[in-house]
Amino acid sequence: MRLFNCEVCGQLLYFENTQCMRCGATLGYLPNKNRLSALNPAAGEEGVVSGGTASEEAAQGQAAGADGSGQPEVGAQAAPQFWRPRADPDRTYRFCTNAQHEACNWMLPDDAPDQFCQACRHNRTIPDLSDQQNLERWRKIEVAKRRAFYGFIRLGLPLRSRVEDPVAGLAFDFLADAPDAAQKVMTGHDNGLITLALVEADDVERVRRRNMMGEPYRTLLGHFRHESGHYFWDRLVRDGGRLAQCREIFGDDTQDYGAGLQRHYKEGPPPEWQEHFVSSYATAHPWEDFAETWAHYLHIVDTMEMARAFGVGIDPAADRRNELTAEVDFDPYRSTDINELMEAWVPLTAAVNSLNRCMGTADLYPFVLSPGVVRKLGFIQALVHSLPPD
Numbered sequence: 534m535r536l537f538n539c540e541v542c543g544q545l546l547y548f549e550n551t552q553c554m555r556c557g558a559t560l561g562y563l564p565n566k567n568r569l570s571a572l573n574p575a576a577g578e579e580g581v582v583s584g585g586t587a588s589e590e591a592a593q594g595q596a597a598g599a600d601g602s603g604q605p606e607v608g609a610q611a612a613p614q615f616w617r618p619r620a621d622p623d624r625t626y627r628f629c630t631n632a633q634h635e636a637c638n639w640m641l642p643d644d645a646p647d648q649f650c651q652a653c654r655h656n657r658t659i660p661d662l663s664d665q666q667n668l669e670r671w672r673k674i675e676v677a678k679r680r681a682f683y684g685f686i687r688l689g690l691p692l693r694s695r696v697e698d699p700v701a702g703l704a705f706d707f708l709a710d711a712p713d714a715a716q717k718v719m720t721g722h723d724n725g726l727i728t729l730a731l732v733e734a735d736d737v738e739r740v741r742r743r744n745m746m747g748e749p750y751r752t753l754l755g756h757f758r759h760e761s762g763h764y765f766w767d768r769l770v771r772d773g774g775r776l777a778q779c780r781e782i783f784g785d786d787t788q789d790y791g792a793g794l795q796r797h798y799k800e801g802p803p804p805e806w807q808e809h810f811v812s813s814y815a816t817a818h819p820w821e822d823f824a825e826t827w828a829h830y831l832h833i834v835d836t837m838e839m840a841r842a843f844g845v846g847i848d849p850a851a852d853r854r855n856e857l858t859a860e861v862d863f864d865p866y867r868s869t870d871i872n873e874l875m876e877a878w879v880p881l882t883a884a885v886n887s888l889n890r891c892m893g894t895a896d897l898y899p900f901v902l903s904p905g906v907v908r909k910l911g912f913i914q915a916l917v918h919s920l921p922p923d
Contacts, residue, residue: 534683534835536842537569540619548683549676551607551638559606561628561640562679563618564651564686569638570620574606609633615643629653634662636675652682654694658706660731667709670734674707677753681761684831687866688917691768701725703764720756722763729756747813749899755828762827763820769916770823782912783826784819793818809905822909829900830913833878837865840881847880857883869918871911875902 537546542556546569550560558571606614612632615625624642629650631637639650647654653675660667685692695702701724708718709731718730732738733753743751770779780786797817802810810816815825841861848858859880868874879902886896902910914920 534680534839534842535567536839540571548680549638551611551635559611559616560638561611561616561618561626562638563620563626563640564682565642566618566620567687568618568620570618572611572616572618572626573622575615575617575625575643609635616640631656631675634668634672636672637679639679651686651692652679654696655692655703655705656707657695657704657726658708660707660709664709667731670709670731671707673734674729674731674753677757678705680754680835681757681831684758684835684866685761688834690765690917695725698725701767703727703761705729707731720760722760725764725767727757727760727764729753729760749895750812750832755832758828758831759824762824765827766820766823773916775916779823779912780819782909783822786819788818790818790820793821807901808903811900811902811906811909826906826909827913830910830917832898833874833910834865834868837861837874837877837881840877841865845881847884849884856880869914869920871907871914874910874914875907878902 534548537548538544539546539553539556539558539560541558542553544553544555546553546560548562548569550569552558552560553571560569561572562569609632612628612630615627617624618626618640626640627643629637629639629641629652630648631650631653637650637653639652641647641650649656660671662668662671682692693702695704704726706726706728708728710717718728718732720730720733721728733742733756739751739753743749766779770776794817797814802813802816806813806816810822810825811829812825815822841864846860852858857880859877861877861881863873865874882898886898889895889897
């Protein structure tokens, strides 16, 4: 994830921001530009409340509303209007339809045929938003989904929707448990359809499941990255002619999947599993091994991009052999050398884990990356960059 600054006042912005907290500018994310941009109302154009363009107040750092009131339009108020982003002033944009629910800050060119942005057009089912709890949980899920899609787009991954490919396009069902349902909603993947249980957005319930299932990184973003691994296995491995190479590294995926899961939950991981797998769940079946490794690759490149954006360097005074000295001076999303990634990632995790311990919290990255796991990560890296395997 990169950093963004407000073009009006220079304030540092967060990816989820819809308004600059310093100057009040309305903000929207342009996935085609990879910019979170300050917006000027496209005055006098169809679909816009009449009023001036960027007022003198906006020029001084206080973005005016489209109605000329001087009050910035954000969230649901901004959704029905047209805007000219400062990052692309020659084009007119509109917000994703989900902005009306304050659930998305992504934008589309005003002539785009879709009503939803590159991320939200993949939603097949959303919960009943008249229920306030559903709405709040869904908003949390959408935040995680957009961060996942940021990575998918940066890597140039194929993202066909269910409209483009009704059989195997990528789609999401965000489902709430029925009050009297005997069977609870299960998070999972089925031929392009990813189901996410809405209750996973409840922090207490998610932590309970994390502890019960022994999954140290059970988060909403982790779910999106893991389940997308199954989808991209279909697209890039099975359909991409890399099945034999993948089996050589991850094992025979034709073995019984159900039996593998039952064995995992009954017996747990095999001894010394960390020598070959990134997580205990990865030991259940080669499909889960791939999905877990895929998720970790996405965790790594995105976290390292943010470290690079902040200029984070690691050079501990006690590291006399320079084993933990590193600087992220390359674009992790474009790197095609897994050793380059690891040489920066291992020192970075040592630093952030130590910082977390100083605050009395769990390690940010409590995983061991053995040579066998690094080889698997290298396969994922080569796969997303369409490189031949080593």
